Amino acid sequence: ASTLKEAVAEAIPKKQERLKALKAKHSNTSLGDIKLDNLLGGMRGLKVMLWEGSVLDAERGIAFHGKSIPDCEKELPSAKDLGLKGKEMLPESMLWLLLTGEVPTADQVRGLSAELASKGKLPSYVEKIIDSFPKTLHPMTQFAAATAALNHDSAFSAAYTKGIKKAEYWSPTFDDSIDLIAKLPAVAARIYYNVHGKGDGKQAIDPNLDLIGNFSNMLGYGDSVGMTDFLRLYIAIHGDHEGGNVSAHTSHLVGSALSDPFLSYSAALLGLAGPLHGLANQEVLVWFKGMQESIGQEASDQQIEKYLEDTLASGRVVPGYGHAVLRQPDPRFSALSRFYEQTPELRDQPLVKMVQQVSKIAPVVLGRSNKIKNPFPNVDAASGAGLTAYGMTEMNFYTVVFGVSRALGALPNLVMARALGLPIERPKSMSIEALEKSLK
Ligand code: AMX
Numbered sequence: 001a002s003t004l005k006e007a008v009a010e011a012i013p014k015k016q017e018r019l020k021a022l023k024a025k026h027s028n029t030s031l032g033d034i035k036l037d038n039l040l041g042g043m044r045g046l047k048v049m050l051w052e053g054s055v056l057d058a059e060r061g062i063a064f065h066g067k068s069i070p071d072c073e074k075e076l077p078s079a080k081d082l083g084l085k086g087k088e089m090l091p092e093s094m095l096w097l098l099l100t101g102e103v104p105t106a107d108q109v110r111g112l113s114a115e116l117a118s119k120g121k122l123p124s125y126v127e128k129i130i131d132s133f134p135k136t137l138h139p140m141t142q143f144a145a146a147t148a149a150l151n152h153d154s155a156f157s158a159a160y161t162k163g164i165k166k167a168e169y170w171s172p173t174f175d176d177s178i179d180l181i182a183k184l185p186a187v188a189a190r191i192y193y194n195v196h197g198k199g200d201g202k203q204a205i206d207p208n209l210d211l212i213g214n215f216s217n218m219l220g221y222g223d224s225v226g227m228t229d230f231l232r233l234y235i236a237i238h239g240d241h242e243g244g245n246v247s248a249h250t251s252h253l254v255g256s257a258l259s260d261p262f263l264s265y266s267a268a269l270l271g272l273a274g275p276l277h278g279l280a281n282q283e284v285l286v287w288f289k290g291m292q293e294s295i296g297q298e299a300s301d302q303q304i305e306k307y308l309e310d311t312l313a314s315g316r317v318v319p320g321y322g323h324a325v326l327r328q329p330d331p332r333f334s335a336l337s338r339f340y341e342q343t344p345e346l347r348d349q350p351l352v353k354m355v356q357q358v359s360k361i362a363p364v365v366l367g368r369s370n371k372i373k374n375p376f377p378n379v380d381a382a383s384g385a386g387l388t389a390y391g392m393t394e395m396n397f398y399t400v401v402f403g404v405s406r407a408l409g410a411l412p413n414l415v416m417a418r419a420l421g422l423p424i425e426r427p428k429s430m431s432i433e434a435l436e437k438s439l440k
Helices: 004-024 036-040 068-074 089-101 106-118 124-132 139-153 156-164 170-196 211-221 225-239 245-255 261-272 281-297 303-311 330-344 350-367 378-391 397-419 434-437
Strands: 054-057 062-066
Touching: 004 036, 004 089, 004 106, 004 170, 004 397, 036 261, 062 068, 062 330, 068 089, 068 106, 068 330, 089 106, 089 156, 089 225, 089 397, 106 124, 106 170, 106 211, 106 261, 124 170, 139 170, 139 211, 139 261, 156 170, 156 261, 170 211, 170 261, 211 225, 225 330, 225 378, 225 397, 245 261, 281 303, 281 350, 281 397, 303 350, 303 378, 330 350, 330 378, 330 434, 350 378
Parallel strands: none
Antiparallel strands: 054 062
């Protein structure tokens, strides 16, 4: 296949066959019991969703079609493989893997980058909508609203109105998904320009650059190979974290009503904006700032330990630590740490050093609480330090960067859900009275 759409078209019939075979053999096979604890405990552990891109293992962390982050770093075409400045894997390569299950060639990735660049500019009505937002409106609210507004030109919506056949749903869903992935950087950059005055907000998109090369340019960091390469890694590894997390599950749920990809992903962004989910990367920096003001930049291990204890005692969470599924340090945290250690200009930055220092102390302190199931750092513990070190000090923009990334996983799942004919989601809920009666 020379294009991603051709590769997806080749992958779909094989998936349809495998799903058919599973249904024929196992429609009534149990995947586990539902306990009251699951119902009251945020549905933890219940296997109730089909999600093709990635699977999260509590001990080993995320695997994208079976490939760990280190595997991806070795195998996926990188900036270097495409002759670009930098060396990190490209989010386009991750997108190809997530959608098809295959590692693309450098030429395939180059073609995809060019396609994304050709679709990256915003229609002027969306620019006007973004420009009309008050600067004080949180960037995530602006991001979600502008993303929803892009559905004005949805191919899926138009095709549905014309009466497209169910078997063909995946094709305009794919077209919208690529269109949205192409435009998210420009939406984000315009918000950054309006709120923080950096970059030029003009969407000068170079057809010979990759998605993140252009994103970095639009944000005003294009001259920094380090920042551009950091953003590539950041956006590749935040792309997908199986289906149950709030943003991914939201896009799946909303998409199941046949809302188009723009609406579905806008809803996902609103979930990502919560402090227990994507906003944690902003919260981490707020927490670090508070700590630096309180105990200084050269704090001792004992001072940090005490600060962590005080945070817990005050009833707040330590942002960037813990996870609903993971029970080991997050390999995404490890990948960012590796980047920091290998990058001389970052290694000695005070905040980067402090992030590494806290990551050794916090697991001990959080581990003493017998209720916290995972005392280890998650990806959000590390991600803001790199952005800050490269000059992006505006913390309320960090979750927007996460939001540019999460589309790489959420949107392919919508394509697959339509290709596999998955139905509208409609789980059963229970009232206390209904539970009392059925559990008597
Ligand atoms: N600091 C303090 N308390 C924590 C904690 C932390 N980092 N992590 C968990 N706990 C507490 C919970 O609040 C809960 O307390 P409660 O019983 O009084 O309500 C108890 O420990 C048990 O929680 P858990 O089963 O270990 O975790 P969970 O599945 O309920 O929640 C998560 C997972 C991520 C929301 C939680 O660990 C947390 O709030 N972490 C801090 C916020 C954060 O970093 N979020 C980002 C996660 C990754 C992402 O989505 N980007």
